[in-house]
Amino acid sequence: MAVRTRFAPSPTGFLHIGGARTALFSWAYARKHQGEFILRVEDTDVARSTPEAVQAILDGMRWLGLDWDEGPFYQMQRMDRYKAVIQRMIDEGKAYYCYCSKEELDAMREQQMQQGLKPRYDGRWRPEAGKVLPTKPEDVPPVVRFKNPVSGTVVWDDLVKGRIEISNEELDDLIIARADGTPTYNFCVVVDDWEMGITHVIRGDDHVNNTPRQINLLQALGATLPQYAHLSMILGDDGQKLSKRHGAVSVMQYDDDGYLPEAVLNYLARLGWSHGDDEIFSMAQFCEWFDLDHITPSAAQFNTEKLNWLNAHYIKQTDAERLAEEVQKRLHAMGVSVTASPDPAKVVDLYRERANTLQELAAAVRYFYGQPEIDSAAAEKHITPDIVPVMRSLLSDLGQSEWSAEAIHVAINHAVSSHGLKFPKVAMPLRVMLTGSAQSPSIDAVMAILGKEETLARLESYLARHSEL
RNA sequence: GUCCCCAUCGUCUAGAGGCCUAGGACACCUCCCUUUCACGGAGGCGACCGGGGUUCGAAUCCCCGUGGGGACGCCA
Numbered sequence: 339m340a341v342r343t344r345f346a347p348s349p350t351g352f353l354h355i356g357g358a359r360t361a362l363f364s365w366a367y368a369r370k371h372q373g374e375f376i377l378r379v380e381d382t383d384v385a386r387s388t389p390e391a392v393q394a395i396l397d398g399m400r401w402l403g404l405d406w407d408e409g410p411f412y413q414m415q416r417m418d419r420y421k422a423v424i425q426r427m428i429d430e431g432k433a434y435y436c437y438c439s440k441e442e443l444d445a446m447r448e449q450q451m452q453q454g455l456k457p458r459y460d461g462r463w464r465p466e467a468g469k470v471l472p473t474k475p476e477d478v479p480p481v482v483r484f485k486n487p488v489s490g491t492v493v494w495d496d497l498v499k500g501r502i503e504i505s506n507e508e509l510d511d512l513i514i515a516r517a518d519g520t521p522t523y524n525f526c527v528v529v530d531d532w533e534m535g536i537t538h539v540i541r542g543d544d545h546v547n548n549t550p551r552q553i554n555l556l557q558a559l560g561a562t563l564p565q566y567a568h569l570s571m572i573l574g575d576d577g578q579k580l581s582k583r584h585g586a587v588s589v590m591q592y593d594d595d596g597y598l599p600e601a602v603l604n605y606l607a608r609l610g611w612s613h614g615d616d617e618i619f620s621m622a623q624f625c626e627w628f629d630l631d632h633i634t635p636s637a638a639q640f641n642t643e644k645l646n647w648l649n650a651h652y653i654k655q656t657d658a659e660r661l662a663e664e665v666q667k668r669l670h671a672m673g674v675s676v677t678a679s680p681d682p683a684k685v686v687d688l689y690r691e692r693a694n695t696l697q698e699l700a701a702a703v704r705y706f707y708g709q710p711e712i713d714s715a716a717a718e719k720h721i722t723p724d725i726v727p728v729m730r731s732l733l734s735d736l737g738q739s740e741w742s743a744e745a746i747h748v749a750i751n752h753a754v755s756s757h758g759l760k761f762p763k764v765a766m767p768l769r770v771m772l773t774g775s776a777q778s779p780s781i782d783a784v785m786a787i788l789g790k791e792e793t794l795a796r797l798e799s800y801l802a803r804h805s806e807l
Numbered sequence: 808g809u810c811c812c813c814a815u816c817g818u819c820u821a822g823a824g825g826c827c828u829a830g831g832a833c834a835c836c837u838c839c840c841u842u843u844c845a846c847g848g849a850g851g852c853g854a855c856c857g858g859g860g861u862u863c864g865a866a867u868c869c870c871c872g873u874g875g876g877g878a879c880g881c882c883a
Contacts (some may be wrong), residue, residue, distance in 0.1 A: 346883090347883090348882080348883045350882085350883075380883060381883095382882090382883080383882055383883060385882090386882070386883085387883095440880095440881070443880090443881085447879090447880095450808095450809090451808065451809090451879095452808085453808085454808045454809070455808075455809065456808080456809040456810060456879060457808095457809085457879060458809095458879075481881055499811095499812065499813090502811075502812080503811095504810075504811070505810085508809080508810055508811090508879090510879095512880095513880085513881055515881085516881040517881060518881080520881090522880090522881070522882085522883090523882065523883045524883090526883095527883090543811095543812070543813095543876095543877070544877060544878070544883090545878095545883090546811065546812065546877075546878075547810080547811065547812095547877075547878040547879070548878085548883090568812085570812085570813075570876085570877095571876080571877080573876090575818090577818090579876080579877095605819095608819065608820080608832090609819065609820095610819085610820095611820095612819085612820055612821065614821065614831085615820090615821065615830075615831040615832075616831090616832095617819090617820095617831080617832050617833085618832095632821095634813095634819090634820075635812080635813065635814095636812090636813050636814060636875095636876095637813070637814095637875085637876065637877095638818090638819065638820090639818060639819075640818090640819095641818050641819060641833065641834085643818080643833055643834055644818075644819065644832075644833040644834080645833095646833090647832085647833055647834085648833090650846090654846085689845095690846095691845065691846045691847090692844070692845040692846065693845090716843095720843090747842095750842090760842095761842050762842055762843065764842090765842045765843070766842080766843065769842085769843065769844095775843090775844085776843060776844075777843055777844035777845075778843075778844070778845095779842095779843095779844085779845085780841095780842065780843095781842065781843085782842085
């Protein structure tokens, strides 16, 4: 049977790193098996679902390049279908109306907690042969509850965690339709997974406890059970749980911060999954290798430093045109307009090996398109009065020189040797005057790309501004 | 409280009873390269949560602790 997986986010917020990994694994599993990957938006919580969140999730998926074969389906558009199934279950005696008020339920829970019991519905409205039900209250609109089996156990072989067995005595009759008639999560999931022919449910392990309920429901409907794979959660960089209040950020934030989607994907792939010692691989390779057997059952801590390393790697690989475009976009956001000269592609090539993120790359390269901000400590250290005559003579040589890194190097060497100095003694002041910083690629290469006119202008201008030297 | 899950270097992980003197990667440290900073190269530091079993043999299997996490909603 063809593999069919799904990613089923609820649109109550952006796509965060945990959701992204779940989506990635589901997607990769389908791709690996030439199956289908389905996107389903679980928006039955009307109060918390928003169209903005739907959009944010779709944006995140697209940025990562996780393409889906069917959907997006929206559960709110499938109401008729759920209601029909609920009615059928009531008719068949597999579900029943419950007239308990919320207050009544709260009281029940509290009492059970106090007694050290697991809080659960006591089944007071559950019809049984020979049982007399309470009198229906006038003012309580009923919910619909599923008649969960009272004995036996639910067992499944989780593809990540192995065999899990839960006694039906731990479960209660869950609500499948609210008082207003709308179906609830566990019910919609079951109907959808069933009708959409999902063969492998790959999801976060916060759903482990829902699984036995869903299996019971599926069995009541006479559906074929899918296989389950529960992924452990991803912890924040500090080892703490990610939440809206703490550390959980949108995958799009990684875009803003200057991470390439291939780096994020590669990082996520290795978080909780492994293929021997392989660390760096393409998504094509990942789809070929991916399997559920090598997923770690334990939680994983996010490590930004390793992401940085991967991102730096992909920045080195990316072609100059694309890199230049990304950098241009970011410089623009910083209020710097990129001109055709110096050539942005050459500029990024010069700096790509020393940037962890595109944001760093943009910041590093900024001085090519505007006056550098001089690091005063660096200036004080490297630009001393005795260097001024050297700079003057170099300036005049440079004015006569052909403009290539090699020719510039010769000119600098000439200044160095004719004044009896060491190379850095001249290179450092140049570096600070031209780039503003004491760190840069080879200064002759920088000058070659900066251009003759601009280089000479910056040097002249610096000397003119610092007559005290 | 009850149920469920998890446990190898700081972090991500390899490990399916002997291949383990526990391997790789990030980070960190040292050295090399060098025109500064990076990149790159070569080394180094560094872990099987504890206790009992099973076995000729256990990081691997079982049990008990301990520690972490999750779930107990008319949320998903």
